[in-house]
Each structure stands twice: as C-alpha cells, then as structure tokens.
Amino acid sequence: MEMECDVVIIGGGPAGLAAGLYAARARRCAVLLEKSVTGGQIALTAMIENYPGFLEGVNGYDLAEAMLKQAEKYGLKAMYVSAHSVERAEDRFLVKTSEGELRTKTVIAAGGAAYKKLGVAGEERLTGRGVSFCATCDAAFFRDQEVLVVGGGDAAIDESLFLARYAAKIHVVHRRDRLRATPVLQERAFAEPKIDFMWNTVVVEVLGDDVVTGARLRNLLSGEESEMAVAGVFIFIGQEPSMDYLKGLVAMDDTGHVIVNEWMETDVRGLFAAGDVRRNAARQVVSSAGDGATAAIRADQYMSEKFGAWTPPS
Amino acid sequence: MANVRDVTDSTFKKEVVDSTVPVLVDFWAPWCGPCRMVSPLVEELAGEFDGKASFVKLNTDDNPTTATSYGIRSIPTLIIFKAGQPVGQIIGFRPKAELKKHIEGAIA
Numbered sequence: 119m120e121m122e123c124d125v126v127i128i129g130g131g132p133a134g135l136a137a138g139l140y141a142a143r144a145r146r147c148a149v150l151l152e153k154s155v156t157g158g159q160i161a162l163t164a165m166i167e168n169y170p171g172f173l174e175g176v177n178g179y180d181l182a183e184a185m186l187k188q189a190e191k192y193g194l195k196a197m198y199v200s201a202h203s204v205e206r207a208e209d210r211f212l213v214k215t216s217e218g219e220l221r222t223k224t225v226i227a228a229g230g231a232a233y234k235k236l237g238v239a240g241e242e243r244l245t246g247r248g249v250s251f252c253a254t255c256d257a258a259f260f261r262d263q264e265v266l267v268v269g270g271g272d273a274a275i276d277e278s279l280f281l282a283r284y285a286a287k288i289h290v291v292h293r294r295d296r297l298r299a300t301p302v303l304q305e306r307a308f309a310e311p312k313i314d315f316m317w318n319t320v321v322v323e324v325l326g327d328d329v330v331t332g333a334r335l336r337n338l339l340s341g342e343e344s345e346m347a348v349a350g351v352f353i354f355i356g357q358e359p360s361m362d363y364l365k366g367l368v369a370m371d372d373t374g375h376v377i378v379n380e381w382m383e384t385d386v387r388g389l390f391a392a393g394d395v396r397r398n399a400a401r402q403v404v405s406s407a408g409d410g411a412t413a414a415i416r417a418d419q420y421m422s423e424k425f426g427a428w429t430p431p432s
Numbered sequence: 433m434a435n436v437r438d439v440t441d442s443t444f445k446k447e448v449v450d451s452t453v454p455v456l457v458d459f460w461a462p463w464c465g466p467c468r469m470v471s472p473l474v475e476e477l478a479g480e481f482d483g484k485a486s487f488v489k490l491n492t493d494d495n496p497t498t499a500t501s502y503g504i505r506s507i508p509t510l511i512i513f514k515a516g517q518p519v520g521q522i523i524g525f526r527p528k529a530e531l532k533k534h535i536e537g538a539i540a
Contacts, residue, residue, distance in 0.1 A: 154466075155525050161465040179465025198527055216527075246506040246523035255464060256506045258493065329503050350505070 123147035125417055126213045126222040127410075128201045128363065131158030132403045133393025134228035135185035136410030137417075141226075142192035144418040145428060149222075150189075151215060153200035157182025158230045159357075159394075160403055164254035164280065169403045181403070201229070201363045204389070209424070211388065223425060224388045224417040227364055227376065228410055231357035231394040231401075236268065240324030241353070248330025248350050253277035257284045260350045266291055266333055268321055269354035275299040275307045277354055282312045289346065291316045293338060324351050359395045371397050382413035388424075390417055436471075436478050439488045441495040447488055449516040454539040456481075458489040459499060459509045466525040470508040473528045477535065485512075485539050512538040 125141040127134045130152030141148035155161040156179075163178030172181075186196060199215040204225055206212075213220045233251040235241055241249055250256040253267075254277065261284045267274055270292035276299075278288050290307070295317045297304050307313050316335070322343065323334040332347040359374050369377045369385045375398075376391035378384055384391055392409035394401050399409070422428060436458065439447045448455045458474045460467035471489065478487035492499040492507060502511060502518065512520040512535060520538030522531065 153527075155469050157465065161469075164463065177463075177465075179468060182465070183468075246509070247503070248505050250506060255466070258461070259499070259505045259507075261496075329505060 120218055120220075121149070122221040123149050124223050124421060125149070125226060125414065126151065126211070126220050126224070127226045127228055128204075128213070129158065129228035129230050129360075129393070129395075130156050130182075130186070130196065131228065131230045131393060131406060132160060132182070132185065133230070133395075133406040133410035133413075134158075134226070135182065135189055136407035137226045137228060137392055137414040138194040138196075138410075139185070139189040139192065140411045140414035141417065142189055142194040144414065145193075145430070146418060146421070147431070148194050148414075149220060150194055150196045151199055151201050151213070152196065153198070153216075155179075156186050156196070162252040162255055166403055185407075203363050204367055206367070206386070223421050224390065226382075226410070226413045226417060227361070227368075227384075227389065227391045227395055228393045228406075228413075229360040229363070229395050232360050233353065234356045234358055236321055236324075236353055236355065238321055238323050240326065240330075241351075244324050244326055244330050244351075247328065248326060249324055250350060250352050251354070253280045253352050256350070256352075257281045260285045262286045263349035264289070264347070265350035265352060266321070266346065266348045267352045267354065268292075269356075270294060270297045270299065271354065271356065272299045272303060273356075274354035275303040277352060278313050279303070279306055279310060281352065282310050285312065285350070288313045289316055289348070290314070291319045291321060291335060293318065293320050321351065357394065357401075361395055364391075373397075375399070380412075381416040382409055383416060388417075388420060436475050436487045436489050439490050439495075441497045444490070444495075444498045448513050451486060451513070451516075454485040454512060454514045454519075456485060456487045456510055456512050456535060458487070459492050459502075459504050459507050459511070460489055461491060461493045461507055463493075464507050467508040469525055470510070473531060474510070476528065477532060480532070481535065481539075485535070514539060 124146035160178035167175040325332040390413035392413040393406035
C-alpha cells in the first residue's frame with residue numbers, strides 16, 4: 119500500500135471520527151487509520167449518557183458506527199492498520215503503517231488512550247481469562263460470582279454498578295481512603311448492597327492457572343497481605359496516551375501527552391493532536407469530537423495557506 | 433461470503449465436537465461492540481477456508497452452558513476445534529490477516 123493524501127488521521131475514536139467528518143466535508147482526501155475497533159474506548163461502553171442530543175443515552179459502538187458512516191458518506195477512507203511512525207519528509211509527512219506507507223500534507227494524531235495496567239504477576243497472563251478492563255464487555259460471564267474491581271474514579275464506579283447487574287458481590291479495592299468518582303456515581307455505589315469497599319488496599323498478584331481464582335491484596339496502612347477468592351479482577355486505574363508512533367517528533371509534557379494550542383496545533387507545523395492524546399483533554403466523547411473538528415478545520419486552513427487554495431480533484 | 437451458522441447448547445456436540453473437519457466457533461453476543469466487528473471478518477474467512485474448516489457462531493447470552501464449559505470470560509472469543517478438542521483460541525478483536533494466520537496454524 120502506497121498512497122498520497124491531504125489528511126491522515128491516526129485513531130478511530132470520537133476525535134478521529136469527527137476530524138474525518140470535517141476533513142471529508144472540506145473535500146480533502148482524508149484517510150483514517152484504526153488499529154483495532156471503530157470508536158476506540160467508546161466501543162466498549164454500553165451506554166453513553168452525556169453525549170448531547172441523546173435523551174435516553176446511546177450505545178457506544180452504535181454512536182461510533184454512526185459517526186464513521188456519516189464521515190464515509192462524505193468520502194472519508196477508513197483503514198484497519200496500526201500506525202508505526204510519523205516522519206517529516208520535506209513539506210509532507212510519511213506515515214508508516216503495518217501495511218505500507220502514506221504520504222500526507224497533514225496528520226491529526228487522535229490515538230486516544232489505553233487502559234493502564236497494574237503491572238502485577240498474573241495480570242497479563244490472565245487477561246481475557248478473568249482479568250478484564252471492560253465490565254460492560256465481560257460482566258455477563260461473572261453471573262452470581264464474586265469479583266474484584268480495582269480503582270476509585272468514574273470508570274471504576276460506573277463499571278462496578280454495571281457489574282452489580284450480574285455478579286453476586288463486587289469488592290472495590292482502592293489505594294486511597296475515599297473515591298474520586300463523580301458524586302452522583304458515588305451515591306449510586308454506596309446505595310448498592312452488592313458493592314463493598316476495601317480502602318487503602320492494593321492488588322499485588324492475580325491468582326489462577328487457566329482462569330482467575332483469586333487475588334493477593336496488601337493493606338497499605340498495616341502492610342498486611344491477604345488472599346481473596348474471586349472469579350474476576352476488573353482493573354480501572356486510569357489511562358495513558360497511545361503515542362508511541364510520535365515519540366521524538368513532537369513536544370509532550372512529562373505524562374506523555376502532546377502539547378497543543380487552542381487550534382490543536384503541535385510544535386510541528388501540519389501535525390495536530392486531538393482528544394485523549396493531548397494535554398489537558400477533558401476526556402469526554404463530546405470534547406474529543408470537538409477537538410477533532412477543530413484540528414480538521416485548522417488543518418484545512420493550514421493547507422490552503424501553505425499549498426494554495428483548495429481546487430476540485432481532477 | 434459464506435454463511436456462518438448458529439450453534440446452540442443443544443447442537444454444539446453434533447456440530448462442533450463430533451465434526452470431522454476443524455470448526456471455528458465465534459462466541460459473541462448482540463451487545464458486544466467488538467463482536468460486531470469480528471463477525472464480518474469471520475464470515476469472510478469462512479468463505480476463504482471453505483472445504484478446509486467449518487465456521488459457526490454461538491450467542492453466549494442464549495447459550496451460557498457451552499460458554500461456561502469452555503471458560504469464556506470475555507468476548508469476542510474465537511476457539512478452533514480439531515477432533516473435538518480446542519486447538520487455538522483468540523480473545524478480543526484482531527485484524528483479519530492475524531486471524532487468518534492463527535487459523536491456518538491451528539488447523540494445519
């Protein structure tokens with residue numbers, strides 16, 4: 119695969135899909151690269167209740183699919199490949215992917231974020247075998263069983279509430295002595311009899327041969343370790359930006375997020391960043407989509423300034 | 433594009449375990465977004481492996497017994513059976529080329 123286009127968008131979540139819609143409607147040749155599932159993180163979200171315009175909420179994958187179809191209607195080309203690197207090539211960029219190279223005038227990095235791992239023994243080996251990063255995906259397989267949820271933010275509490283539909287008992291293990299989640303979620307969690315909390319506690323090992331059978335925990339105050347028999351360990355301890363392909367090219371802050379201005383411009387002309395990869399992102403579907411639109415509008419202006427006004431494809 | 437038949441708890445033994453050709457089972461559910469991306473790939477691959485392996489799908493919501501007995505804890509999961517035994521397992525969404533390689537390896 120070798121091709122040349124105006125805008126390469128890396129990442130098919132809300133930021134990338136919105137960027138694709140705006141770039142395609144600006145009549146630019148726009149290609150979107152997604153390494154996995156359309157929608158990114160929202161593809162794994164059963165119900166999005168805070169995206170404006172959906173009174174009853176909307177299923178994450180349905181929303182992503184609609185965004186993709188809408189952008190494709192205007193000519194966005196979506197490809198399911200991973201981006202390996204982005205390089206400057208004179209006044210263009212060269213994007214190397216798992217299936218060849220693309221030359222492009224602009225790049226919008228919208229690779230989103232990946233779930234952080236605990237980094238403890240057993241976690242990697244048992245992922246998909248009882249270790250999960252998505253309750254809405256996997257909860258149904260833990261019907262009437264006990265599970266453990268790690269974390270104290272919105273995701274941890276939201277997913278604990280979802281798990282309560284299936285699991286017999288949800289033990290929320292949190293390293294602090296209080297939750298960070300939105301008050302409305304905290305209220306729901308404290309009112310749910312199936313959910314209990316283990317404060318000042320961390321998981322030190324996930325146990326099990328072929329499937330998860332338990333976890334070893336450590337109380338941070340007493341230092342005491344204990345084992346707990348559970349069928350699942352659900353991990354929601356935050357995210358980190360998926361940025362490997364941009365390392366060394368663009369300025370980032372010390373957490374690995376790309377530094378952008380209000381136009382989503384990075385310190386490299388023609389290279390934009392949108393959504394969860396950028397510094398100070400609000401990390402919402404609506405704000406990510408807004409970032410994507412902003413980046414695509416600015417990319418269109420930049421191309422008109424640098425390469426001359428848009429002309430219809432011959 | 434070949435048709436990928438549904439199997440159930442009651443037809444699983446006949447269609448999969450007792451099959452004389454290798455069988456790929458797509459464990460899925462209607463609410464699972466990534467499953468909805470895997471299924472079209474499974475349909476395409478069913479055509480490409482026509483004659484070498486059969487491809488079926490099992491709805492884990494309606495058929496929990498089979499899903500539980502094969503230790504399914506996450507979907508999409510694809511399991512490849514040969515002579516009634518699981519010989520390969522793929523958990524989560526993977527691009528088509530990777531699926532193809534994995535299936536070729538498992539049924540060889």
